[in-house]
Amino acid sequence: MDSGGGNVAWRFGAANPALAAASAQSIRSLVHRMYGCVDKSDPRPLAPLGHGDPSPFACFRTAAAAEEAVAAAVTSGKHNNYPTTAGVTEACSAVAAYLSRYLPYKLSTGDIVLTAGCNHAIEIMMAVLATPGANVLLPRPGYPLYEARAALGGLEFRRYDLLPENGWEVDIEGVEALADENTVAMVIVNPNNPCGSVYSYDHLAKIAETARKLGIMVISDEIYDHCAFGSKPFVPMGVFGEIDPVVTLGGISKRWMVPGWRLGWIAMTDPKGILRKKKIFDSIITYRSISVDPAAIVQGAIPQIIANTDESFFTNAMNKMREAAEICYQKLKSIECVTCPHKPEGSMFVMVKLDISYFDAIDDDIDFCCKLAKEESVVICPGSGLGMKNWLRISFAVDPSLLEDGLERLKSFCLRHAKPSTNQGS
Template sequence: MEQSQFSERLRQAMGKAHLKQADLVRMAAERGEKLGKSQLSQYVSGKVTPRREALGTLAGLLGVPAEWLAGQQDVAAAKPRVQVQVHTERERTMREFKKSSKLDHVLYDVRGPVVDEAARMEAEGERILKLNIGNPAPFGFRTPDEVVKDMRQQLTECEGYSDSRGLFSARKAIMQYSQVKGLPNVQMEHIYTGNGVSELIQLSMHALLDDGDEILIPSPDYPLWTACATLAGGHPVHYLCDEQADWYPDIADMESKISDRTKALVIINPNNPTGAVYPREVLEQIVEVARRHQLMIFSDEIYDRLCMDGVEHVSIASLAPDLPCVTFSGLSKSHMIAGYRIGWMVLSGNTRCMSDFLLGVNMLSNMRLCSNVPAQSIVQTALGGYQSVETYVRPGGRVCDQRDFVYRALNEIDGITAVKPKAAFYIFPKIDAKKFNIHDDEQFALDLLHEKKILVTRGGGFNWEQPDHFRVVYLPRMEVLAECMDDLADFLSTYHQD
């Protein structure tokens, strides 16, 4: 057998089988047969021809007669006697990649299964009224003109990274705003901007919590708090807010759930999803609980400029100069610019006892480089300029009037009761679960979506245990809300869960 003829036929057979030298070596090893890399390379290059045993191995791997490979048959006779199925590395079945087990207990139904079903219906041409998320822009709320103009003018200066904490001008404006709110001991180096408050919640939870650490979070809550604490390895413990007391925190329940593993407590004030605003005396009681048990306080105050009915918003940090406090706020809601993604957190009070936590915050802040620089550039203008949101939340303003209408309309529906919100643009009505035989609030939300094309978020999505609440966003214009409330009343007039 000529060496060149053998190597030519060997390469031809490998090409037809879509096999490389490495594939043949691996396949031989899987069969328990000996075929070395250098040995095969010499066969392919035509430097040597194989002995009978190696020839048989190659023929078997390639699925061709050994006689043809050895040059003893012509090409026409080269069809394999037995079809051998060959799999290359690329053709092998790939292993399955599953989501991280860290997500097993993470919930975020504001955008969850019911929202996925709404998206499917929209793709089929259905029109859905989305009352599931506080997104002002689709309902005609506009960013103040001076804010938009300011960003346009500064865009060319926002092409590079900023300091990881944020632009000096932004943090200076935030510091001045914090001082007006009465936050004690505020320093520039303790202010961090973020891509919305959401990013900063996640960052702070990862900076604080070790596996198994407990953190008190309200029920109902904005679910990102529970989700981020869980992802950080912490254990969220939910204290109750009392619907019979205007959704204020149940202080006794809060204190009863503190253990030696509790590191911090969270308040959401003004509250999402209930719209409650906590009065000074309630906040003072929470501060006393934190003081007795040496807890850090996290206060989500993103809606602090959307209070109605003359209600005063008090920052809890202003009442706790001796405690470590982290206060969160931003422009998404107050300036109707949710898509710009600009929020901040301010560390105040007793910062000495959280110096190591600060190191963690700095490390994580540096790792993400910085937040959205163009959005940071408008913080000074937004906080120092005309506050257009004030026209929305006073009597006669869109948010205030729509709140009043939805509150009345819901309470007029048989089987529905609701506490009047004092801030934000959410209401959290209660359904008579016995009357409608509701045992699954997700099914309730799906049934409402299918029958009336109205998308709401179920109460369980806010870590509320009973299937008897849902959240309504009252941002749509009055005529849309009126039609929506009529549809809801019609739906509930016959609804009964199986």
């Protein structure tokens, strides 16, 4: 018997090649590649400035009330069953009430679909919109999962620019130039990952008016909702739902500092009901019925998480994030080869431009980040993965002392690799 199957004409092989391309576009894959470059023998602590996960650091621990709510949900024995397709009713009601606090109209339980994190919500929306010939407009720089999910579903995507000289605002004229009769939606991310910007009320109004003129919906990624610590307050895009239909994506990952709990949502912030008339909501429910569920335990805890978390937790968290952002901004200003066009005012990131001509034997941003990880145990996300070659995305959602240390190592690395003729200052 040929146990090796050497004479069999096997008909299977590698999976869908589009998966490899999609994976290569993911933040996780890109940052994981940088982690692979780290010298494990380096005695210094790793400075993880490549992704927005503050949860490992004691200064960013989630609210005690949130932990207690999950523990109570576990011990109650009431949340061990399969949840319904849209999500546990009480959880959907709690999310609807939470979002309604900041809107000029009230959302109902039926306006909410719970997801396994915001990434799952992105997957659903890109799948729902992937009708033959359709295209969506995505920001550059942007969160690459949108592109990966669009590509997997055969949905064309077109990139519009965010303008660093204007605080990373949307290039409205660029959006209008890109759109055609097959454009169905534009995506915005506010507060913004990867740029650290927060859009003003007036700018959001312009986006809504532009989308209305084009006859497209706005998908507003608000996973960093209320993570704003600069001069502009967070304004939900749903405030403009009367002007243009808005699908709001969100979750508890960032505001409660618990990305591993995987609880997100899709909200129909569309008081005129246009999305329902166009069967968008029905398609979302259909996709959810063949997709994964967020953990029933966390769904069961959501009403108490929202109700019992004291406002002081959010205030303290934003004070810490503001402190970290200030440390990051000031440290970056002292590094000659990087330019920070806009002080971060929200999310957990900042984008900086890298002057490759400053260096000797560094080819581009990816080469820079690989060598930085190997030599300094500092992990940063190269901008090429976000549509911005020779830029860097730096996360400041890190313990302040480790953040300072990591940025000092970044500065030392830059000086060490500068061309001999480069003016390095004193």
